[in-house]
Amino acid sequence: MLVILLGPSGSGKTTIEQCLERRHHIYRMRSHTTRARKKGEGHNAYYFVTREEFRRTPMVESVFYNGHFFGLSAQEVIKAQYGDCVVTMDQNGAEQMKRLFPACVTVFLDCPFYQLE
Numbered sequence: 570m571l572v573i574l575l576g577p578s579g580s581g582k583t584t585i586e587q588c589l590e591r592r593h594h595i596y597r598m599r600s601h602t603t604r605a606r607k608k609g610e611g612h613n614a615y616y617f618v619t620r621e622e623f624r625r626t627p628m629v630e631s632v633f634y635n636g637h638f639f640g641l642s643a644q645e646v647i648k649a650q651y652g653d654c655v656v657t658m659d660q661n662g663a664e665q666m667k668r669l670f671p672a673c674v675t676v677f678l679d680c681p682f683y684q685l686e
Contacts, residue, residue, distance in 0.1 A: 576678030
């Protein structure tokens with residue numbers, strides 16, 4: 570089963586994703602990005618790549634956001650065929666994934682505005 574988490578920044582997507590990975594051994598699909606690693610961000614949050622590496626990597630879905638590219642590689646998607654996976658992405662990416670995996674589950678996380686980062 571493929572679970573796609575959606576929601577605004579600070580809604581808990583990454584926390585839930587990490588919990589599913591640690592406690593339930595669900596594979597967390599990592600996206601590629603051309604942005605720099607944020608302070609305190611783990612090395613396995615994304616595949617941090619250059620723009621050239623991003624262009625050479627076959628992507629199933631990608632987006633240009635805030636001056637940087639983000640995308641899910643075909644290689645990561647292949648892993649979804651062999652077991653349970655979870656991934657965080659935006660609405661457009663989720664729609665693209667639904668076309669590839671019609672049985673995937675999308676979960677939208679919401680929280681009150683005052684709780685967002």
